[in-house]
Amino acid sequence: MRLTLLLLVTLFACAPEEPPIQVPLSRDAAVLAPVLPPPGGSDALLPPKPPGASGADAAPDGPAPDPGGGGDVGSGSEPDLDSATPPEPEPEPEPEPESEPEPEPQPEPEGLGAPCVGDGDCVTGVCLDHLPGGYCSQACAEVPCPEGGACWSLRALDGAEHCLRSCGDHGECRVDDGYVCDGDATCYPGPRPPDPPNSEPGAPFGGPPPECDLPDFRCEGGEARCGEVVAFLPEEGDGYWNYPENGETPEDQYRSFARRDLVQLVKYAAAGTRCLSAGWDRGNHAPLGLGDMSEANGGIPGSREGDPDHPGGTHVDGHDMDIAYYQIGPEQNLLRAVCDHASGGEEAYHCTAVPDRLDVWRTALFLGLLHHSPRLRVVGVDGRVGPLVESALRTLCARGFLDGAACEEHALAWEEEDTGRGWFYHHHHHLHVSVLGQGRAVPPGVVGAGACITVDCR
């Protein structure tokens, strides 16, 4: 979370006006480039640093210079000269030289991402001691990172640029010290999602994903048809339930209208989640509850009663939908808090503890499937939900449950502190999906993990 990919900082810095677009807090375009090996001849650029620092040139193997190793070679030479003396049984030419230097058991300096107390513990030369158990690193403002690392700007160090260890799986990180392979494919301290369903050894998720026959999320017919605001019908379908909420009745679901392409996309992702997770031994297996969308005329829900319930610019013209989280515990997946959300006895309107009623795996699966549509603008979740779901996404991608954009450059947004993007409050009991109209010009920052809840970030 405290990472900001350098490239992004630069990109956003030169972005057009768009005042309130904050530099993304998190991983965003994580896959952009950091893992690329440094440009050719990198080794030549490496600064004077402890030998063997770059990991790649590990050949010399630090402590092995001792040249006099060949102890036996000269030992038995010219014995005959003093032939007068009886043939002594030659007192075993002990390999004296070896025992002499007695290799002091110096702890080998460790590589990128290893625990450390001081800089001297790290072959990379720097110990980031603000991270749990220390973290061997290397400054990279002017020098490429060693192989297996990527350069990041660290907020905790006022943006100083340091190498972090790259990874593809949690197991490559110091999980016992609280590190995960986070959404940036970097070993970093973070929350870990619960173990996958069916997690008996060797069989997470109960096996590979099943074949699923799903409704098409693609809308044919251009903006005139796909952008048409339609009722979300039927109320109950494969994997979802558009139940009456916020003053709706079964006969009057006046807050449940959305763009045709968004309706199709949500039906697709809900059906996909139901099918792909059917064999999981966890969760309530209930359909996903759908909340506020727009009114029939494209107005903000509540407008009919003179009381619009969402900020201006959201839930307009069917672009946005509030949707429940999949849950563990309750029997239904209705819009409700999935975490404690009080602070000092007061309502905090956001998760103040780890979400303990969240079905992380199904929620991640649903969010990942939404990414199959190129029209997806952003999905916002609570600041405590985001890191868990992002971490689960990585695993689902690795296991073949997800592919495409969700596995490359996802559009999940959250705020761990209020930076004014609109995600920090009120997303502890639902997620917010937003799509773009077709053929719409898209300024930077409007789409993806750095986006705000409103298109213009107001």
Ligand SMILES: [Zn+2]
């Ligand atoms: Zn919303």
